[in-house]
Amino acid sequence: MAEKPLTSPVRVRFCPAPSGWLHVGSVRAALYNWLVARQHAGTFIFRIEDTDATRATEESMRSMMEALEWIGLDWDEGPTFAADGTLDSRGAYGPYRQSERHVLYQAVAQRLEARHDVYRDYRTSEELDAWRASMRTSADGNPPVVKAAQFAHSEDELAAYAQEGRTYSLRLRTPDTGQVIVNDLVRGEITFQWENIADPVIIRSDGSATYPLANATDDVAQGVSLICRGEDLLSVTPRQIVLYDLLVKDGLIDDALAAVNFPAREADWEPPRVFAHLPMVVGMDRKKLSKRHGSVALQEFRKHGFLPETLRNYLALLGWAPKDGRERLNDDELIAEFDLNAVGRSAAAFDVDKLAAFNGERIRGLGQDELAERLLAQLSGADSPDIIPLIKNPPSDDERQVVRKLVPLVQERMQQLDEVLQYAPPFLSDVVTYDPASVAKVLAKEGTGAVLETVTAALAEVSWDAEALEAALRATAQELGMGFGKLAQPVRVAVTGTTVSPPLFDTLELLGREVSRKRLNHALTLAG
């Protein structure tokens, strides 16, 4: 495909509808927009599309803001949190919540109607449903495409309706014939025939604006120059293109903006001409990504201990790869090399295993102090409101000490930070919980008691560091004439409660002489 030059200045946007949680598919779209903005020293706008009052919630909006903040996609314009937690915003072309732009949409709609670009539709939803149903079953096989010409009301009818105060919606008048070509960076040129495209409702019968109007109006009013979004919006693009032209024609949008005292557009802004429709993100079963596939909400990934930088890397690769095929990329590399033209066209399955593998690598690459901080956030519940915290939030000095010392022991055996929840308990609490299966498998074995007693005695006088402990334990195993593994497992279960732990000598050292001795003694009561 030929390179399509991006118009300057680059202004891109991410504009979710605030209902539910932020989905990883949406996050990828946000990431791509962010990458494009950063690559061209452009502007990344975060806009809230809450035109549907029945679905949009402020709670969802806040959670989306938090999620975007967490994953590190900083926005140049959009809603923000003030220091006291209330909502604020930054950017010169707001407001950035569509629910606060109602008057603009009204002003635009009035002007469109005055110009006969839109028309009134007095039919109710029920009537339309019935009409569509009849069209679908009719013999001529014509699809139910709403067009102005099909049901033009006579002047008399219109007068009568107005008289009885009947409500109406406003529909955009789209062409009846001819075609539109959508210029798409990932798909090339896509041709639609106007006869197949219905006239969308732009103002509901209750007076509120719908997505087609609000979205197009804001894109033009805020100078968006490139639209990168999910493929589910591809079929809606033709009508959006008409709307852009209508809004810009004779300065309609500028007039409307001025009339409601909204920030004026910049002189060099042009309506968006370039699109990039991203393939869907699906589950491993190729079905639409949903809760059935495990985590889909970004917050879930935080809770389970995925690093934001891993998500950025992995998500960028879901549908795109740099020329040389490298897969481990940092932000600078992503920004430098990302290219919408090179984005794939087929749906991408979200593979948590691969994400986890990437995450493990990044955890191993973290500095120890850095990892300690992240583990503290995991353990204290700072990363998740719904886990049982193992330490205080904020952590006490003692807890910080323990966790810092734990880091080298767990760093290379984690793929997700939340795995620390399994490793840490024996080090954080005086009492160990003995895993019944481990007790049955190892401790209860015939002769284990004797082994444990010998070990306890052998350890009584050694200097308490990993090196000396190793020497002592290996010597003990030799004395007893048993393989080291046979000796190590009972000791491991005795001091940690399970068969899986960090290396034994380091574990003992960190636990300390007293705690270890106590646990060894207690284990004697469980041993065979």
Added chain:
RNA sequence: GCCCCCGUCGUCCAGCGGCCUAGGAUCCCACCCUUUCAAGGUGGUGACGCCGGUUCGAAUCCGGUCGGGGGUACCA
């Protein structure tokens, strides 16, 4: 039904008419290392949906077919 999009290992990508007995990553398997679990190392299994056509030559171009997805809302 109609409109639009898509189709290379299980999965994510590479491949842009000969460099492809199709490459990398992840997963899986085996072996090595090893005090458990990991990590690390080595090796391996595994794909061009199908049918035609163009061409000396096709994963790559064209047509068809089958399959998948999105849309078809006074949701976005």
